[in-house]
Amino acid sequence: MSLTMNLNPPTWIHGMTVQLQQMTGIGVDSFNVPVSVEEWVNVDDVLVGQPTDAEQVNSMDLYGERAVYVLGIPKGDTHDWSAGTLVQFFGETWRIFGHGIEGIEDLVPGPWNKKVMVASYGTGSD
Numbered sequence: 488m489s490l491t492m493n494l495n496p497p498t499w500i501h502g503m504t505v506q507l508q509q510m511t512g513i514g515v516d517s518f519n520v521p522v523s524v525e526e527w528v529n530v531d532d533v534l535v536g537q538p539t540d541a542e543q544v545n546s547m548d549l550y551g552e553r554a555v556y557v558l559g560i561p562k563g564d565t566h567d568w569s570a571g572t573l574v575q576f577f578g579e580t581w582r583i584f585g586h587g588i589e590g591i592e593d594l595v596p597g598p599w600n601k602k603v604m605v606a607s608y609g610t611g612s613d
Contacts, residue, residue, distance in 0.1 A: 502532035502559065502599070507566055508573040527575070530566060534559030534599050535576060542604065552584045552606040559599035562592045568603050581605035 507530050510523040538546070538554040546554040560568055572583045582605060589601040 500534075500597075502534040502561065503576065504529050504531050505533045505535075505558070506530075506575040507568075508575075509567060528566065530561075530564065532561045532598065533576075538604060546585060546604055550585050552604075554584075554604040555607055556581065556605050558583075558603050558605060560587070560601040560603065561598055562595075562600045564601070568601070573608060574605055580608045582608040 506527045509526055509528050511526060512521055512523045514522050516522050536557050536559065538557045542557065543554050546552050558568075558574070568583060568587055570584050570586070574581045574583060583603050584606050585604050587601055587603040592600050
């Protein structure tokens with residue numbers, strides 16, 4: 488009897504497309520200060536979930552922020568998901584805070600290996 492283990496999640500679990508703010512350097516000004524331009528890029532298959540009770544308590548204790556959502560970032564994604572970066576989904580704008588948690592791609596089952604927490608920032612029409 489052969490046992491096989493399927494580590495891929497069921498096909499009904501999937502992420503959504505979110506818009507991520509990226510700052511692109513375009514040079515320096517007359518005072519030699521870097522100048523960058525803001526652009527919004529679509530990132531597909533981002534998992535949006537509710538933080539656990541422990542994550543909410545820890546986020547308040549460590550960062551003074553209330554984690555509203557936890558985002559699962561797809562494997563192989565190279566965008567900047569650092570603290571302070573803005574993300575838009577559900578018609579609102581959210582701000583990433585804290586340090587993301589990233590697992591080794593080959594050792595994490597499923598299509599997501601990194602997670603970040605977001606706090607409320609404002610509406611998508613800002």
